[in-house]
Amino acid sequence: MPQERTDSAAGSTAARPFAARLHGMGPVVGLVLLCIAGTLLNSDFATLDNAMNVLTRTAFIGIIAVGMCFVIISGGIDLSVGSMAALIAGSVILMMNALGAHGMSPVATVVLGAGFAVLLGAVFGLAHGLLITRGRIEPFIVTLGTLGIFRAYLTYLSNGGAITLDNNLADAYAPVYYGALLGVPIPVWVFLIVALVGALILNRTAYGRYVQAIGSNEQVARYAAVDVDRIKMLTYVLLGACVGIATLLYVPRLGSASPTTGLLWELEAIAAVIVGGTALKGGAGSITGTVVGAVLLSVISNILNLTSIISVYLNAAVQGFVIIVVAFMQRRR
Amino acid sequence: MAVEFDNVVKAFGPVQVLHGVSFDLAPGRVVGLLGENGAGKSTLMKILAGYEGLSGGELRVAGAPARFDGPRAAEAQGIVMIHQEFALAEDLTIAQNIFLGHEKTRGLLLDDAAMRAETERVLQQVGLRKNPDTQVRHLIVAEKQLVEVAKALQRRARLLIMDEPTATLTPGETERLFALIAQLKADGVTVVYISHKLDEVERVTDEIVVMRDGRFVTRTETKNVTRQQMANLMVGRDLSDLYPPKTIAPIAAPLLKVQGLTVPGWAQDVGFEVAPGEILGFAGLVGAGRTELFEGLLGLRPASVERVELAGRELHIRSPRHAADHGLTYLSEDRKGKGLHVNFGLRENLTLMALSRYAAPWLKPDAERAALKSAVADFGIRTGSLEIPASSLSGGNQQKLALAKVLHPGPKVVVLDEPTRGVDVGAKRDIYFLIQRLANEGRAVIVVSSELMELIGICHRIVVMRAGRVQATLAAEQLTEEVLIAHATGTH
Numbered sequence: 001m002p003q004e005r006t007d008s009a010a011g012s013t014a015a016r017p018f019a020a021r022l023h024g025m026g027p028v029v030g031l032v033l034l035c036i037a038g039t040l041l042n043s044d045f046a047t048l049d050n051a052m053n054v055l056t057r058t059a060f061i062g063i064i065a066v067g068m069c070f071v072i073i074s075g076g077i078d079l080s081v082g083s084m085a086a087l088i089a090g091s092v093i094l095m096m097n098a099l100g101a102h103g104m105s106p107v108a109t110v111v112l113g114a115g116f117a118v119l120l121g122a123v124f125g126l127a128h129g130l131l132i133t134r135g136r137i138e139p140f141i142v143t144l145g146t147l148g149i150f151r152a153y154l155t156y157l158s159n160g161g162a163i164t165l166d167n168n169l170a171d172a173y174a175p176v177y178y179g180a181l182l183g184v185p186i187p188v189w190v191f192l193i194v195a196l197v198g199a200l201i202l203n204r205t206a207y208g209r210y211v212q213a214i215g216s217n218e219q220v221a222r223y224a225a226v227d228v229d230r231i232k233m234l235t236y237v238l239l240g241a242c243v244g245i246a247t248l249l250y251v252p253r254l255g256s257a258s259p260t261t262g263l264l265w266e267l268e269a270i271a272a273v274i275v276g277g278t279a280l281k282g283g284a285g286s287i288t289g290t291v292v293g294a295v296l297l298s299v300i301s302n303i304l305n306l307t308s309i310i311s312v313y314l315n316a317a318v319q320g321f322v323i324i325v326v327a328f329m330q331r332r333r
Numbered sequence: 334m335a336v337e338f339d340n341v342v343k344a345f346g347p348v349q350v351l352h353g354v355s356f357d358l359a360p361g362r363v364v365g366l367l368g369e370n371g372a373g374k375s376t377l378m379k380i381l382a383g384y385e386g387l388s389g390g391e392l393r394v395a396g397a398p399a400r401f402d403g404p405r406a407a408e409a410q411g412i413v414m415i416h417q418e419f420a421l422a423e424d425l426t427i428a429q430n431i432f433l434g435h436e437k438t439r440g441l442l443l444d445d446a447a448m449r450a451e452t453e454r455v456l457q458q459v460g461l462r463k464n465p466d467t468q469v470r471h472l473i474v475a476e477k478q479l480v481e482v483a484k485a486l487q488r489r490a491r492l493l494i495m496d497e498p499t500a501t502l503t504p505g506e507t508e509r510l511f512a513l514i515a516q517l518k519a520d521g522v523t524v525v526y527i528s529h530k531l532d533e534v535e536r537v538t539d540e541i542v543v544m545r546d547g548r549f550v551t552r553t554e555t556k557n558v559t560r561q562q563m564a565n566l567m568v569g570r571d572l573s574d575l576y577p578p579k580t581i582a583p584i585a586a587p588l589l590k591v592q593g594l595t596v597p598g599w600a601q602d603v604g605f606e607v608a609p610g611e612i613l614g615f616a617g618l619v620g621a622g623r624t625e626l627f628e629g630l631l632g633l634r635p636a637s638v639e640r641v642e643l644a645g646r647e648l649h650i651r652s653p654r655h656a657a658d659h660g661l662t663y664l665s666e667d668r669k670g671k672g673l674h675v676n677f678g679l680r681e682n683l684t685l686m687a688l689s690r691y692a693a694p695w696l697k698p699d700a701e702r703a704a705l706k707s708a709v710a711d712f713g714i715r716t717g718s719l720e721i722p723a724s725s726l727s728g729g730n731q732q733k734l735a736l737a738k739v740l741h742p743g744p745k746v747v748v749l750d751e752p753t754r755g756v757d758v759g760a761k762r763d764i765y766f767l768i769q770r771l772a773n774e775g776r777a778v779i780v781v782s783s784e785l786m787e788l789i790g791i792c793h794r795i796v797v798m799r800a801g802r803v804q805a806t807l808a809a810e811q812l813t814e815e816v817l818i819a820h821a822t823g824t825h
Binding site: 200203204205206208209210212213216217219220221222223224225226227283284 | 633652653654656657662663665670671672673674675676677681685686688689691692694695696738742
């Protein structure tokens with residue numbers, strides 16, 4: 001992955017004192033410690049099967065977190081991603097069922113459905129971006145509103161129950177979630193590609209630099225002839241597309257969408273970004289950190305599942321403690 | 334209040350900025366502290382005011398060793414610093430700002446009436462006619478400066494440190510500040526006056542202390558030295574002419590022509606033109622609408638315009654991006670708030686406006702680094718390392734970086750708003766020569782400045798604005814400060 005951190009203030013890694021470098025390594029150190037603990041507590045933890053299982057579960061949140069990372073670095077926030085995922089899942093299933101009923105081949109239907117998921121996410125993101133930049137409404141407010149709107153529409157479409165994918169389509173779709181390439185599940189591959197592309201865009205393109213410049217000081221960026229509105233709008237489109245990708249991987253897992261689909265995903269995605277060392281106020285952050293943050297959070301729940309020291313019911317509590325501890329370690333002195 | 338610095342040493346990490354500074358300040362004196370940017374004046378004063386600790390040596394206040402663990406501890410001793418960049422909460426009112434952290438209470442509740450009354454009194458003392466309930470965000474920069482002074486007065490300062498207090502003040506406001514300083518002095522208050530404006534130092538101070546490269550150089554009664562000698566002491570070498578020799582104003586078709594530009598609330602029906610190779614000045618009092626005029630032209634504020642012509646073609650400027658694409662860039666007067674990303678590295682700042690040049694489509698940090706290297710040499714930016722955030726540069730060097738940044742896209746027309754604000758004499762001279770070089774390269778240069786002498790010194794023509802309108806457009810030859818002031822104040 002190109003460049004470990006994008007925090008421009010950090011300067012060259014060589015010039016930074018050891019303590020400062022350790023500072024940025026917090027999430028990695030935490031993850032390593034957790035993995036050591038997991039290995040000691042249960043011999044099943046350090047198996048390839050379990051690792052792939054954890055990574056596959058991380059993929060959804062991780063992919064969304066990569067998009068969220070852009071939004072947060074630019075100084076924004078998106079609270080609607082969980083509801084958006086649910087509505088995309090429901091819409092895509094309804095569309096595929098309709099296409100399937102009209103005699104389209106299952107494979108073509110799945111391909112169209114996957115494309116539709118990404119497109120729909122991008123359109124939702126564009127709507128957010130337009131309301132935030134042209135409408136001059138706080139991102140918190142806009143996405144708080146759509147959080148309710150998206151989930152309510154899904155509930156309405158599903159009549160409060162579940163929207164289920166037709167069986168023959170589910171069979172054709174299943175490999176997208178259950179399949180593997182070179183022993184690595186497809187969702188993990190997609191997660192890896194999204195993260196790599198995200199890191200490349202953030203660190204090695206003018207667009208990525210602009211995103212950081214806006215988050216660091218929007219006024220300075222505006223005066224420096226950066227097209228602030230367009231760049232900000234694109235971060236929401238990017239996030240929407242990421243939600244679309246995550247959803248198209250998620251649909252074949254259960255083959256249905258219900259009012260509880262994607263519940264609290266927004267908090268998990270934001271937590272992954274923050275645990276990964278990105279400042280909530282924006283300006284600087286890293287995709288690598290975000291990926292580590294997402295993996296770290298799902299390793300916690302995996303360890304709780306495998307061991308009986310702490311009740312599984314306390315999963316969210318343990319994650320919450322970790323978020324606070326990491327934030328404490330990373331606070332600016 | 335008597336203060337002694339005894340062999341004061343300060344280091345930030347490996348960088349030593351003060352190398353054993355010793356001198357003392359006597360009560361009831363106005364002391365001018367002189368030195369180039371980076372000489373260590375501000376650091377020394379921050380130690381005195383409790384914002385920084387010492388790395389070695391001793392600070393004695395009224396004979397007793399003092400170690401302040403914060404500005405509040407210094408304030409408790411009556412030492413108050415007024416910053417170059419103001420520390421005011423924009424959303425609070427004037428009264429709330431003046432009493433911030435020292436609120437008057439009656440029982441558990443705030444005593445707003447008493448605070449308002451007290452605020453009215455100190456505002457009157459500094460000559461600011463504003464309602465104490467006005468939000469600070471609605472004040473112009475000069476008024477904020479006066480609020481800072483009022484705040485210090487309310488805190489009953491015994492030693493007042495003023496860092497470039499007149500940088501944003503009009504001549505009238507400056508006079509009022511000087512009267513205030515005289516009054517404070519009569520009350521026995523010690524005033525440390527940091528300024529690059531040597532004529533003011535000459536007028537207002539009793540003695541001067543000169544610092545250079547983190548060391549004490551000399552102290553002397555102000556009446557014993559000339560301005561030229563002060564400048565030479567600061568720089569440590571003989572400063573010949575501050576301004577480059579004038580070139581003859583070019584005769585050519587205008588490169589930028591603006592007609593009927595109106596920025597609601599700031600400027601009405603302003604028109605001007607500037608030719609390639611020409612330096613056009615914009616003079617006026619603070620609040621005359623010059624900055625807002627150009628922000629309106631660039632699409633940074635709502636504005637309407639009859640016609641803008643750039644290089645002979647009509648142009649409807651929508652945004653700074655659009656303007657930059659057509660060869661017009663703007664340097665903001667507000668370096669920290671609008672000019673530089675202070676947390677970004679030098680390289681990221683330099684290339685931000687011309688980033689597409691380095692993206693094909695992947696950014697090429699090596700090419701950016703090479704550009705930074707040549708800009709550092711070209712603009713005389715003094716820095717130890719190239720891999721530091723912009724905030725580590727001294728004020729003058731930040732300004733040179735900001736200049737390099739707006740020139741990086743290679744504009745045909747460049748607007749420089751207060752290009753030498755808060756910059757020392759040596760750096761000023763560098764910037765004047767740079768401005769002339771830009772004009773000689775065939776660019777049209779517009780300089781907005783509150784320092785009338787520098788406009789007369791470098792410009793070919795000067796547009797004088799008053800209350801949002803063009804008052805006069807004058808040729809700079811044989812122009813005097815008095816004539817300019819008369820036009821700017823409408824007493825012509």
